[in-house]
Amino acid sequence: MRDMIVQWLTDITAPFWHSALSIDQFVTALQETMYMVVVSLIFGSIWGLIQGIVLLVTRPEGILPNRAIYHVLNPIVNALRSLPFIILLVAVLPLTKWLTGTQIGVWAAIVPLTIYIGPYMGRLIETSLLEVNSGIIESAQAMGATPLQIIFKFILPEARSSLILNMTTATISLIGATAMAGAVGAGGIGDLAVSYGYQRFDNSVIILTVIILLLLVQIVQSLGEWLAKLR
Template sequence: MRELFVQWLTEITAPYWHSSLTMDQFVTALQETFQMVFFALIFGGLWGFAQGILMLVTRPNGILQNRLIYHVMNPIINALRSLPFIILLIAVIPLTKLLVGTTIGTWAAIVPLTIYIGPYMGRLIETSLLEVNDGIIESAQAMGATPWQIIFQFILPEARSSLILNLTTATISLIGATAMAGVVGAGGVGDLAVSYGYQRFDTSVVILTVIVLLLIVQLVQMLGEWLSRLR
């Protein structure tokens, strides 16, 4: 399937594409970008959901109020969110080396991408959950629902549309971060833009990567908006 797609792409672009970059290299870079986004989104999403729910229930007047947990977690999340991704990418190199055995390549980039997107998603998820009307929580408590039931049967379903839109925003930010990870040889379309477009002064490659990233972002945004409207 991949070979057929590369062959088709090469045939339709042959009359217009005059660059040292081959379509096979481009498709490989595209696969690396999707791989980074997919795994970082899964790992970061799990971390983000845990953070968001924990911050919601332990905050002052929360259903499981715990000032110690809340006031420890809050500054940690803020600190991680405040770090520019390129600095975070460099700062976690020892951890990346420990976890995946290398600091270069697609798998190595997934570690800082997860650390980057986790707190960001956690804060967005917390914001979505805070939008749920207090009356719904009070009604659930009056019916004798346990804290877990309140979270998973009342709060999360009620916040569904907002959660999807915020997760869409996080995914788009993650796509931008994967492009930035290309600066340190993480692979993906960002790496093409640097190694072929910038270093070899090939403007056509830069334009191609920009167009591809714009299309991906647009598709993700449209998908997120469509899913948020479903009932």
């Protein structure tokens, strides 16, 4: 199936594509980018959801207030979220090497991408959960609901649309981060933009990369808005 798609794209672009970069290389790079985004998003979403819920319930006015946990986790999330991705990418190289056995390639990029997007999503998720009307929580408590029931049967369903929109924003940021990771040998279309576009002065590769990134962002944004409207 992949070979058929590559051949079809090659035949279509043959009249006007005159770059050292083959369509097969571009399709491979696009697959690497999508793989990095999907895997990092899965791990980051799990981590971010846990952080967001813990920050929500342990804050002073939360349903399970715990000053120790809140005042330890909150600055950690702030610190990791404030680091520029390129600095984080370099800073966690020893951890990346220890976990994956390498410092380059797709799997090596997934480690810093997950560390980058996890706290970012955690803060966005916390913001979405804080938007839930306090009256709903008070009603749940009055009915005798346990903290877990309040979280999973009242707060999360009520914040569904906001959560989807905020996760859409995080996904778009993650796509940008994968392109940046490609610039330091992680693979993906970011790597092609640097290796073939910038270093070989091939503007057609850079333009194609920009177009693909814009399309990916538009698709993700439109999908997120559509899902947020569903009931």
